[in-house]
Amino acid sequence: MSKIAAIDLGTNSMRLMLCEVVGKKFRTKSKEVITTRIGKDMGHKGLLTEKAMAKNIEAIKYFKKRAEEYGAEKTIIFATSAIRDAANKDLFLERVKDETGLDIMVLNGEEEAEVGMLGASYGFEDENLLVIDVGGGSTELVLGSEDKILYSTSINAGAVRMTEKYVKSNPIQQSDIQELEKSLETLFSDALNQLKEKKIDKVLAIGGTATTAASIFHKARVYDWELIHNTILNKTFLDNLFETLKSMPLKERYNIKGLQKERADIIPAGIFIILYVLEKLNKEQVIISENDNLEGIIIKYGEVF
Template sequence: MKVGAIDIGTNSMRLLIADYIDGKITNREKFVNTTRIGQGVDENGYIKEDAIKRNIDALKEFELTCKEQKCEYIYCMGTSALRDSKNGNYFVDLAKEKTGIDVEIVSGNEESNLGFKGVLEGLEDKKDILVIDIGGGSTEFIIGDREGIKFAKSENVGALRMTEKFLREDPICEIEFEDMSEFILDEIRDTLNYIKERKIEKLVGIGGTITSLAAVNQELEVYSMEKIHNSSISHEDIKTILQNLKKMTLSDKKTLKGLQPKRADIITAGVKILNIIMENLEIENIIVSEYDNLEGLICQKSQKMS
């Protein structure tokens, strides 16, 4: 059975097309469009008209791709920006009218569950792990193993949200950067303290910030799911990349090997969130997973169908 899964995230819209046969996901193909539905949502609580248009247009393109590839089902979820905005339901209704696709706005906990379910699909060692997903609007923390999730928390710190709130100068102003860093730590301190008590040894990262960081670390000319999946990044390498990003202008970041130009303006905030997490948990390496909430969505929905 060929299935399409769409994630309308704060920063980007992503599509996964895959075969789901006998409980396994194979022949995965992913597409990304930087649509920024969450741009400006924190200012007045509403998704802007131009962001709505951008995302409806992108959803139409993804629907067409699914039809061309003969997907039997298309599943679609909306995350942080859609659940935080006052007009999220308006977007859901418009998406149904224009594309025929049902967009399900998922809670932070549901998003965590889907992310963890997806990670398990791509991992061989399924003992106690901490999964983090640094998105555009929020960061999800999930602890669990093959038996399921033991702890999940969604925090409203994300790469786009923190950039809009704090980082206004180019190159980045040190005072603004420090203000952002303090805010992030204050927001997630209780969650980090709780996780620290659990003495987690294995950290797995999903989402655009972490996969982009892995591509930068490997200096990839062309993005490769195979090279990214199950790769490892040391905390030392992350600190070095972060220091370099802070000094670079936006135009310099746009030419950085491994980094999509459309992510260049928010990557520094995303990497800082990761740095704070690893520093406070005293974890020296992060494993990068290319299996995430899209794989989780396909598994969840397809299992219900069977």
């Protein structure tokens, strides 16, 4: 048995997974999330702000302490879109190393796609799975079967990035939605044209947007990963949810069961991205997976699989 901790430093939130691995299987696991928004206000210069860096370093210290208390033999920390794109990422990585002793692994788009697939496909066998991972700064589309990647791409369109660019007010104006859709047409065109030619048995979605949509579906008062995992959401439900969210002032969204206050501003754009992909690929449903890049990073780099 091995005890391992993994920390995912995403654009919108930071997540910790503590798990026991026995015989190439996850025996127990728990996850914790803090909304840290490392990518907030990066602006045209693509710079991480001092406030965002300080907030995230404090969160890393807290998660490192949690891992030590758990008795983790190994702690893996990795970063995705916001750190990958930041002009001052080296400064941040050095500060994290100096203040916590941890070396952050910065995944490129291809690596992010691969670990997402490794995690999401855990438990599925001999099926072509399309995994949609809507993050804060980017969306990964990966088609594969277990550890075999058939197609993957990383697109700079995430829930935070698209909200900051196109959502000017809440309720959301139709003109903003049209501009958002026009942007997605440009960004996703090549990828979706290639995917249309391939066999897709099931569509899975991972990441905060996907699990939040499932949490709203279940009207969950407290987040429960076992309840969320393998939830099937029909496109009709997602369409109706988007229409409801876009028509609400931000504070009204706070009353929706299953929706964290911290995600209330960015969730419409995230759901719109999932809907856009489903629509273009003529798919009517998506399976929400709680197995994601945290499991994937351990499968790839934990040296226990």
